[in-house]
Amino acid sequence: MPDDNERVIRDLFAAYLANDRQRVSDALADKFRFTSPFDDDLDKAAYFERCWKDTGWIARHEIERIFVRGDEAFVTYHCLARDGRSFRNTEFFALKAGKVRRIEVYFGAAFRDGRFEPQPR
Template sequence: MPDDREQLIRNLFAAYLANDKQRVSDALADDFRFTSPFDADLDKARYFERCWRDTGWIARHEIERIVVAGDEAFVTYHCLARDGRSFRNTEFFTFAADRVRRIEVYFGATFQDGRFVPQPQ
């Protein structure tokens, strides 16, 4: 099962990068919830309304690690934007069978041209 969940996460990142909203939706449970520093416990419909946007600004994701333990996983990735910006985030996934039930995002540092970019407080 851990290999299946790791592959599910990799497929989800690939679908997001391909701007394939349907494939992303299919990977999420009907009772999916999403939380980030800007979003509190969004349901699936609200997640797509608030968080989905064209992913053409992303050059690539570099998945640094995926750690699966039972029905949970942590993913740390480096996202590189086409304009030279980049950032690292960690996400905590919870699964329900073969779908993602919950994602909690923890934002990391932002960089531009290899230098740290302070974020407004």
């Protein structure tokens, strides 16, 4: 099961990178919930309305680590935008029966030239 859940997560990241909204939607459970520092417990429809933008701005994701324990996982990744901006986030995933039921995003620091950028105070 952990290998299957890791595959689901990697496939989801690939769907985002391909800007394939249908594939992303198919990976999410009907009762999917999404939380980030800007969004509190959005359902699937609200997630797509508020958060889904054209992901063509993403040049690549570098998944640094995935820790899977049963139907839960943490993923840390570095995202590089086509304009050179980059950031690093960690996300918590809850999965069931091959679908993503919940994602909680913890925003990380911006990167520049391989180094963290100080955050404004």
